Amino acid sequence: MTGQEVQYIKEAVEEGHLSGNGIFTQWCQQFLESRLKCNKVLLTNSCTAALEMSALLLNIKPGDEVIVPSFTFVSTALAFVRQGANIRFVDSEETTPNIDPLLIESQITHKTKALVVVHYAGVACQMKRIMEIAQKHNLFVIEDAAQAIDSYYQGKALGTIGHLSTFSFHETKNIQCGEGGFLAINEPLLAERAEIIWEKGTNRAKFFRGEIDKYNWVDTGSSFLPSDMQAAFLKAQLESIDTIQKQRIHISEKYEHLLNPLVLKKKIKTLHIAKDATNNGHIFYILCRDLEERTALISHLKEANIQAVFHYLGLHNSPFIKRSQTPQTESFYECSKYADTLLRLPLYYELKDQEVVRVAETILDFYE
Template structure:
């Protein structure tokens, strides 16, 4: 069976974890935490980067920093992972779900302004598959209505919008290093802070509501409980693992992009024949090859394709279910919007195997089986 995902190890992860263990500093915010944070600040220009135990934690920190209160409205695409909405729900927000674009699973930026009310406080664009949302349009709406923007960049490491790194455009951003991402630490995440006004409070929230970071920098002579917060700071061994990955970012990205191009070139004739739709890359966006997906023309076709591939030794998966149709949302909200494009992707999108060690011959085999399914089964 060709797996959907296989975590890639560079070879130095365990070595750096060993160093962290024998340095006697395991609780976090040590040498490797600082190295990872400096990497992101220097390479992508974030004013401050804070390692977290997950992307969900980074989003929860962002929700606290946005000062969300019960009844505040937050605009989120329905086609996303639950954390994009849940982080704000935990602070009492009312989620307003937005539809996807007709040719792209990202949020339909042309419809965001129509969703803004006097209660709206935050817009959460999700860069699906590492491909940028139209951030100029989003930031223009945010500026017009004095809203905050939190980029959900879970899938978007090393991807750009008009030469600007994703995660550096909104007021705040969250990244994921889950084992399915390009760069991994098993679990793990990062909060990117792009405005000075959020930095001090973010450090306090990060350290369980205390000003412990200031104390260790010698800025105060004692530390205590000064704000809300939680245990968002990961173990030093998590950062040690991640740093080995970051050192090899360019190599990992180069290989993933080669696999992505091989899929695209091998499947584009099926798209031209009308059997499938392939990913669209807008002129303002780069491709970080986080995933390769295709969109079938119906749920039945999608179900049949996944089964056919599995029968031939290939594990492919569908992706998100529409959050506006989830049990939680429908049981807590009276108004359920109609989001046609979101539902299309929920029913028809298929993710193909994508990982560093996937061989060219395996990709060709997968392409061949997809062609066979549509030519002989449909």
């Protein structure tokens, strides 16, 4: 909490416009367009909603194939499955949980319509190679940048490289409004239709700008707008983004320094960030040597009143996918490795230095 959230909500109430696309929504969208240097931003009620907008916007239909990393949250695939798409999963890299570009082309067929990449922990995928593959095969690229606010690749903000990008403002994210997100439209030709889909298939937004004298139902869509009260909360967070980011990156770097002795002894690994990528302080994770060790470490930390948690299970192995789609024969070795060994350490804005030290010392104690 930055201190201004409740005040801005009060102002939204006094303004009298509590539904979507009010003055706070418009402020947040303009701020994000300027900050990211992207073509158009539309606030949504979640990153899932932004992904669903992407699927509608790209006309994903039954029989189409969409390539998705297996190591991700269910929404990354679900948004396209709901439109009838078949999902082709790809394994992670050896060095990061991100999608392995070397394996993407093996999953491309004449039915492939889009490629979704996830910047896990806010660390960039190999976007140069990925965009080259997409251009070669005439594919749309969606960046699932749920965790990647204010993170960069080769000097460009993540979320500004693919044709479309989706972000999350869920309460677990660096910048949050409880539930929320946004769609960044980087392909100008998609911008007008995106706004129509966002407004329940109508050209209502044009009407409110005075560009037409009445609005009508012109396309498919749904109710993707957050309320202006959510946007009011979000404004307070966005105004403090530099302060929040500085503190979160400080915590991440402190963990890295304190745990480096275990890295040097090859007892753990920590998050890998390539030279052309940045760390936005979203997640700090360590990799244990196997599942048994991680389970024991979680118990050891819990005894010290420290909550550390694992993360995704591979979607390729989920009950729903096994039940509803043709199984893939690939091994997904790296994805399984991250599912079994990755452990996220406490990281949030209010975390004090002495608490970071206590977490690190407890981990050092475990390995000693």
